[in-house]
Amino acid sequence: MNCCSPPYPLHSPCRNDTTYDVLLLQDIEMTDMEPASLENLCVLYHSANYIVVNKHWDIRIDSKMWYEKQTVQSQLKLRFPDLVDPGTYYGFRFCHQLDFSTSGALCVALSKAAAGNAYRCFKDRLVTKAYLALLRGTVEKETMTLNFAIGKNIAEGKTHMMCIDGTEDCENPKPSQTELKVLEYGTYDGEPVTKVLLQPLTGRTHQLRVHCSAVGHPIVGDYTYSLGKDNSPYRMMLHAYNLRIPLPKEPIHVTAPDPFLPHIDTKWVPERLMKTLEGALEHLLDWCKEEESKPPDETSLVDEKISSPEETEEQRAQCQQWLSEWSLD
Known part of the structure; x- marks a missing residue:
C-alpha cells in the first residue's frame, strides 16, 4: 500500500502521528522526482468536509479535454469514488488553483457548505499560503516586497503568459503583492x-512566477517565463509548502513537505544558510495572526497597498463561478 494511503481516515489528529509522518516523508522522497500517475495521490489531510492533497508537479487539477485523463480530479475519483458529487462538473470542488508545474498543498471541499465556508476565508483574505522556490541567481536582499501590477500579455505568441504593468501589450494590470524571504x-x-x-498577498494568475522574473530571478525550470530557455531541470521548482485556512469550526493548517532537499535532488547543493525554513514560517504565521486580531475598523498595511475595485470584481466573478457550479446540485 502506498504510504500516502493509510488504512484509516486521515483526520487532523493523525497529522501529529510521528510514525505516519516518517512514512509520508519516505514516500515523498521516493516518488517526488517520478512522473505523476493516477495511483500516486498523496493525501495530507482528510475529514468529512475537506481533503488536502500534495499535488504532484506535472499534473493539472482538472481538464475539459477528453484526451487528458491524468488530472487531480481523476486521481480523486479513483481514490475516493464514494465522495464524487455527480451534481458538479468535476465531481469535486477545488477551493483554489495551482499551476500544472507547481506542486504542493491543494484543498478540496466535499460539500456545498464546506466550499462556501472556504470561499469566505479566501474572499476576506484570511488564508495564508507560503511557497518554496529555487530562483536563478543570487538574491541580494534577504527580505523583499514585490509590488508589480500584473496583467494579461496580449502580444502575439504570448497570450498564455502574464506580464507586469509597463510592459508592452500588457492588458488590464491589477495590483499584486508578494513577500520574499531568502532561506539559502x-x-x-x-x-x-x-x-x-514566498507569500502571495494577492492571487493573480502566475503571480509568483511573474514577480520573481520581474526582479531578475526567475524560478528554476520555469520554461514559460524563461521564454523556453530554462528547459533542463526535470520540473519547475515552485512548491505550495504551507496552507492555512482559519475556518471557524475546522481550521486547516497543512504542510506539504519540502521537496527541494539535496538528498532528494542531488543537483541542488546548499552552501550558505541565511534563515531556517521553520523560523521563516513561524515569523510569517505570527504576522498573519496579528493581522487577523486587528479590529475591523483598523485598516492593515496590506489592504492599503492592494485594495482596488478590480479586486472586488475578481472576487465576485469567482463567487459567481462557484455558485453556477453549485446550482447543479
Missing part, C-alpha cells in the same frame, strides 16, 4: 541559485 544560497547543476519562501 547554493547551486543547482553548478549554477548559482537562491532558495526562498
Whole structure:
C-alpha cells in the first residue's frame, strides 16, 4: 500500500502521528522526482468536509479535454469514488488553483457548505499560503516586497503568459503583492541559485512566477517565463509548502513537505544558510495572526497597498463561478 494511503481516515489528529509522518516523508522522497500517475495521490489531510492533497508537479487539477485523463480530479475519483458529487462538473470542488508545474498543498471541499465556508476565508483574505522556490541567481536582499501590477500579455505568441504593468501589450494590470524571504544560497547543476519562501498577498494568475522574473530571478525550470530557455531541470521548482485556512469550526493548517532537499535532488547543493525554513514560517504565521486580531475598523498595511475595485470584481466573478457550479446540485 502506498504510504500516502493509510488504512484509516486521515483526520487532523493523525497529522501529529510521528510514525505516519516518517512514512509520508519516505514516500515523498521516493516518488517526488517520478512522473505523476493516477495511483500516486498523496493525501495530507482528510475529514468529512475537506481533503488536502500534495499535488504532484506535472499534473493539472482538472481538464475539459477528453484526451487528458491524468488530472487531480481523476486521481480523486479513483481514490475516493464514494465522495464524487455527480451534481458538479468535476465531481469535486477545488477551493483554489495551482499551476500544472507547481506542486504542493491543494484543498478540496466535499460539500456545498464546506466550499462556501472556504470561499469566505479566501474572499476576506484570511488564508495564508507560503511557497518554496529555487530562483536563478543570487538574491541580494534577504527580505523583499514585490509590488508589480500584473496583467494579461496580449502580444502575439504570448497570450498564455502574464506580464507586469509597463510592459508592452500588457492588458488590464491589477495590483499584486508578494513577500520574499531568502532561506539559502547554493547551486543547482553548478549554477548559482537562491532558495526562498514566498507569500502571495494577492492571487493573480502566475503571480509568483511573474514577480520573481520581474526582479531578475526567475524560478528554476520555469520554461514559460524563461521564454523556453530554462528547459533542463526535470520540473519547475515552485512548491505550495504551507496552507492555512482559519475556518471557524475546522481550521486547516497543512504542510506539504519540502521537496527541494539535496538528498532528494542531488543537483541542488546548499552552501550558505541565511534563515531556517521553520523560523521563516513561524515569523510569517505570527504576522498573519496579528493581522487577523486587528479590529475591523483598523485598516492593515496590506489592504492599503492592494485594495482596488478590480479586486472586488475578481472576487465576485469567482463567487459567481462557484455558485453556477453549485446550482447543479
